[in-house]
Amino acid sequence: MTWSDYLPAWPLQISPALWLALTLVVAVLLGEAMVRHLRLPRIVGYIGIGVVLGPGGLGFIPQLPVNEWRLVVDLALGILLFELGSKVNLRWLKANPWLAGTSLLEAITTFAVVFSVLVWVNVTSTAAAIVATIAIATSPAIIVRTVTESRAQGQVTDRLLLMTALNTIYAVIFHKLAVAVMHGQAGTSFVHTIFAPLYLLGGSALLAWLFGITFERIHHHLGQHEETFSFILFGMIAFATIMASTLRLSPILVLLAAGLITRYQRKHTRTFPPHFGSAGAVLVVLMFIANGLAADLRGLRDGFLLVLLLIVVRIIAKLLAVLPLATHSGIGWRQAISLGIALVPMSSVALLLTMDTAIDFPEFAFGLGMVLMNWIVILELAGPVLVQVALRRAGETPEKKT
Amino acid sequence: MSLMPFAPSRPLSIGVELELQLLGCNDYNLAPSAPEILRRVAKRTHPGEIKPEMTRSMIEINTSVQQEYAGLVTELRALRDVVSEAGCFLNVAVAGGGTHPFQHWSEQKIFDAPRFHYLSELYGYLAKQFTIFGQHVHIGCPGPDEALHLMHMLSRYIPHFIALSASSPFVQGHDTGFASARLNSVFSFPLSGRAPFVLRWNDFEKFFAKMTGTGVVESMKDFYWDIRPKPEFGTIEVRVCDTPLTVEIAASIACYIQAMSRYIMVEQRMAPEEDDYLVYTFNRFQACRFGLEGVFIDPRTHQQRSIREDIMEMLEHISDHARELHAVEAMERIREILIVGNGTSWQRRAYASEHNLADVMQLQAELWMGN
Incomplete structure (x- = not known):
C-alpha cells in the first residue's frame, strides 16, 4: 500500500458542487444576518451571495453546468x-369582477408602456412585444417566498397572490404568441406558427388538468396524513415539471394551472408546510442562489439608462394601473399603492422566458436579452424589499417581528 | 363622570349584539379584514349597526330594538346577508362560534381606534387574548329598580344561557374540554364577575360614584360583568353567551331570555337574595366546563340536577309567556338544542369527522353564511 492509495491526490480535485454546498451555508447565514440586523428579507441574501460569488461577480464559483441548475x-x-x-x-373573481378588471388593466398597461419605450428606442416591434410580454409577469417565486416569510395576511396579500398568478399566466401565453409571430417573420411556415403555441398551451392545460384530478384522488385517500401527503405532492410536482419539459410544454403554466385547479376543486381546507416540506424549502433557497449565480451584469454599463428607464416606467405602469379600480374593488388608496409596489418584482419566470427566447433566437441573447437580464437581476434584489415594505405599510405583517 | 340616568325603554323589548369572526378563505385562520368589510357594508343599506371590535379580525353586528322573535330573526338574517356578501366580495369568510380554534393571540392586530388602543395599552396581551366572540342580549326594563331586580333574578339562570350558546371548545389548536372556553378569557379581566348586590338604583349610583372615585373605572363600559345595566338604553345586558353558530340560534336564545324575563317580572315575583350568589360561580363553572350536562344547584332548595333538566323545567314555566311574546318557534329551537346539543357538540362532531380544525372552521363559516 502506498500513500496515494488512501490520501487524496494533491492538489485537491474540488467539484463545483462543493462550492455550491458551501455557498448554501454562507447564503443562509447571510440571509439570517439580513433579517436580524437589517430587517431585510432573507432571499435578498440568497440572491446577493450568488451575484457576488458567481461568475458575474468575484468568480469564486465557476459557471454551473446549465442542465443541472436548470433542473433545480x-x-x-x-x-x-x-x-x-x-x-x-x-x-x-366572480364575486368581485373589479379584480379581474384591475388585473387586465395592470397587464395591458405594463405591456403597452414597456412596448412603447422599446419601440421608441428603435427596437423592432416583434422583439419589443416579446420583452413587453415578459415584463407583465410579477415574480411568483419572490411573492410566495416573501409572503410566507413575512407571514403576511390580508386584502393586499390576497390580491397580490391573485394578480401575480394571473399576470404570470398572461405573460406565458402572450410570450408564446409573440414568439410564434417572430418565428412567422423568420420564415417558419404558417402551420407551425399556429400549431406551436396551440400545442404548448393546449398540452399544458391538459397536463395541469390531469395533475388536478390525480391530486384530488390521492388527497381523498391520504389527505389526513399531512406529512405523507406532502412527500407525494413533492414527487408529483417534480414529475409534472419534468414531464412538461420532456413534452416541451410550459412547466410554468402546468404547475401554476395545476395549483389553481386543485384549489378550485377542493372541498376541504389544506394546510401544507411551506414549500411542501424541508426538501422543497432547500430547493427554493438553491434556486435563489442559482438565480444570483446566473446574474450577468456585464452589459449594464452600456444599457444602464435603458434598463433604468424600463424599470421606472414599469413601476409607474403597475402602480397607476391598480389605482383607478381600487375603491370599487374594496380597498383604499393606501392599500392600492402597496399592491402596486408589491407587483414590481421580476425573477425566475422572466428569467426562464428570456432564456427560452434566447435559445430560439440567439441574437436576442446579446441585444435585448442582456437588457432583460440586468433588469431582472436588479428587480430580483430590490423586489423582495419592495414587497416586504409594501406589505408592512399595508399593515398585513405581524406587528412584532420575532 | 357620574352615571347616566336610566333611560325609559319599552319593557321586554330586545336587542342583540353578535361579535363575528373574519376568516381567510385559504387557511380559515382569522384575517385582519374588518376595515375593508366595514368600508364595504357602509355602502349598503341595512338595518341595525355593523361596528368594529377590539381586533381587526372581528366585527360586531347590532340589531335595532325589537319586540319579538320574527322581527329579530329577520333583522339578524338581513345583517348576516350584508356581512356575508361583503365577505364574498373580499374573499373573507364570516363565522359564529365563541373562539377561533387555532388563531394565535400574538398575531392579532388591534383595530385602529383610540378606545381599542387605550385598552390594548392597559390590558396588554389580555386585549389580544380577548379575540373571543360573544353574544350580548339587551332586555328593556320599565325602570331602573326593575332593571336591578331583573338582573339579580336572571343571574340564577346564567348557566342556562352559557350552556345553550356554548360554542368554544377549541382554543389555540386544542380541545380544552370546556363547553365554553371563551368565558375563561373574560374571567381574567379584573372587573369581570357579577354586579354588586344592590337593589335600588340610587344605591347603585352610590356604588358607581365610589368606584369612579377610586379611579378604577370611568364608565359602565369598564365593568365586564356577566349581566350589567345599560342606563343609556334603559336595558340590562346579558353578556355570557358565546356567539352561536347560526343567527337563528342567536335569536332563539335572546327570546328565551326575553320570555324568562317576562316570567320573572309578571309571574314569579320573588325578591332576589344575596345568598342566591353563594352557588353562582360554582354553577357558572359547571356550565362552562360541561355545558348542558353540567350540575346545577338551586340556590334556594339546594337541589342538584343537570342544567339540561333545569332548562327543560324552565321551558314549562315560561311557555305561556313565550306564546304571549310570539316566541313559540324560538322555544322549539331551544328544545332542539337540548336534544341535538349546542354549538360545542356540533364542533366536536365536525372535528371527529374532519380531523382538522381548519375544516371545522370552513364548515362553521358555511353554516353561518347559510350556504
Whole structure:
C-alpha cells in the first residue's frame, strides 16, 4: 500500500458542487444576518451571495453546468408556482369582477408602456412585444417566498397572490404568441406558427388538468396524513415539471394551472408546510442562489439608462394601473399603492422566458436579452424589499417581528 | 363622570349584539379584514349597526330594538346577508362560534381606534387574548329598580344561557374540554364577575360614584360583568353567551331570555337574595366546563340536577309567556338544542369527522353564511 492509495491526490480535485454546498451555508447565514440586523428579507441574501460569488461577480464559483441548475430552478419554481396556485381562489373573481378588471388593466398597461419605450428606442416591434410580454409577469417565486416569510395576511396579500398568478399566466401565453409571430417573420411556415403555441398551451392545460384530478384522488385517500401527503405532492410536482419539459410544454403554466385547479376543486381546507416540506424549502433557497449565480451584469454599463428607464416606467405602469379600480374593488388608496409596489418584482419566470427566447433566437441573447437580464437581476434584489415594505405599510405583517 | 340616568325603554323589548369572526378563505385562520368589510357594508343599506371590535379580525353586528322573535330573526338574517356578501366580495369568510380554534393571540392586530388602543395599552396581551366572540342580549326594563331586580333574578339562570350558546371548545389548536372556553378569557379581566348586590338604583349610583372615585373605572363600559345595566338604553345586558353558530340560534336564545324575563317580572315575583350568589360561580363553572350536562344547584332548595333538566323545567314555566311574546318557534329551537346539543357538540362532531380544525372552521363559516 502506498500513500496515494488512501490520501487524496494533491492538489485537491474540488467539484463545483462543493462550492455550491458551501455557498448554501454562507447564503443562509447571510440571509439570517439580513433579517436580524437589517430587517431585510432573507432571499435578498440568497440572491446577493450568488451575484457576488458567481461568475458575474468575484468568480469564486465557476459557471454551473446549465442542465443541472436548470433542473433545480425548474423544480423549485414548480413548487412555488403550485404553491401560488393553491393559494388563489378563482371564485373570488366572480364575486368581485373589479379584480379581474384591475388585473387586465395592470397587464395591458405594463405591456403597452414597456412596448412603447422599446419601440421608441428603435427596437423592432416583434422583439419589443416579446420583452413587453415578459415584463407583465410579477415574480411568483419572490411573492410566495416573501409572503410566507413575512407571514403576511390580508386584502393586499390576497390580491397580490391573485394578480401575480394571473399576470404570470398572461405573460406565458402572450410570450408564446409573440414568439410564434417572430418565428412567422423568420420564415417558419404558417402551420407551425399556429400549431406551436396551440400545442404548448393546449398540452399544458391538459397536463395541469390531469395533475388536478390525480391530486384530488390521492388527497381523498391520504389527505389526513399531512406529512405523507406532502412527500407525494413533492414527487408529483417534480414529475409534472419534468414531464412538461420532456413534452416541451410550459412547466410554468402546468404547475401554476395545476395549483389553481386543485384549489378550485377542493372541498376541504389544506394546510401544507411551506414549500411542501424541508426538501422543497432547500430547493427554493438553491434556486435563489442559482438565480444570483446566473446574474450577468456585464452589459449594464452600456444599457444602464435603458434598463433604468424600463424599470421606472414599469413601476409607474403597475402602480397607476391598480389605482383607478381600487375603491370599487374594496380597498383604499393606501392599500392600492402597496399592491402596486408589491407587483414590481421580476425573477425566475422572466428569467426562464428570456432564456427560452434566447435559445430560439440567439441574437436576442446579446441585444435585448442582456437588457432583460440586468433588469431582472436588479428587480430580483430590490423586489423582495419592495414587497416586504409594501406589505408592512399595508399593515398585513405581524406587528412584532420575532 | 357620574352615571347616566336610566333611560325609559319599552319593557321586554330586545336587542342583540353578535361579535363575528373574519376568516381567510385559504387557511380559515382569522384575517385582519374588518376595515375593508366595514368600508364595504357602509355602502349598503341595512338595518341595525355593523361596528368594529377590539381586533381587526372581528366585527360586531347590532340589531335595532325589537319586540319579538320574527322581527329579530329577520333583522339578524338581513345583517348576516350584508356581512356575508361583503365577505364574498373580499374573499373573507364570516363565522359564529365563541373562539377561533387555532388563531394565535400574538398575531392579532388591534383595530385602529383610540378606545381599542387605550385598552390594548392597559390590558396588554389580555386585549389580544380577548379575540373571543360573544353574544350580548339587551332586555328593556320599565325602570331602573326593575332593571336591578331583573338582573339579580336572571343571574340564577346564567348557566342556562352559557350552556345553550356554548360554542368554544377549541382554543389555540386544542380541545380544552370546556363547553365554553371563551368565558375563561373574560374571567381574567379584573372587573369581570357579577354586579354588586344592590337593589335600588340610587344605591347603585352610590356604588358607581365610589368606584369612579377610586379611579378604577370611568364608565359602565369598564365593568365586564356577566349581566350589567345599560342606563343609556334603559336595558340590562346579558353578556355570557358565546356567539352561536347560526343567527337563528342567536335569536332563539335572546327570546328565551326575553320570555324568562317576562316570567320573572309578571309571574314569579320573588325578591332576589344575596345568598342566591353563594352557588353562582360554582354553577357558572359547571356550565362552562360541561355545558348542558353540567350540575346545577338551586340556590334556594339546594337541589342538584343537570342544567339540561333545569332548562327543560324552565321551558314549562315560561311557555305561556313565550306564546304571549310570539316566541313559540324560538322555544322549539331551544328544545332542539337540548336534544341535538349546542354549538360545542356540533364542533366536536365536525372535528371527529374532519380531523382538522381548519375544516371545522370552513364548515362553521358555511353554516353561518347559510350556504
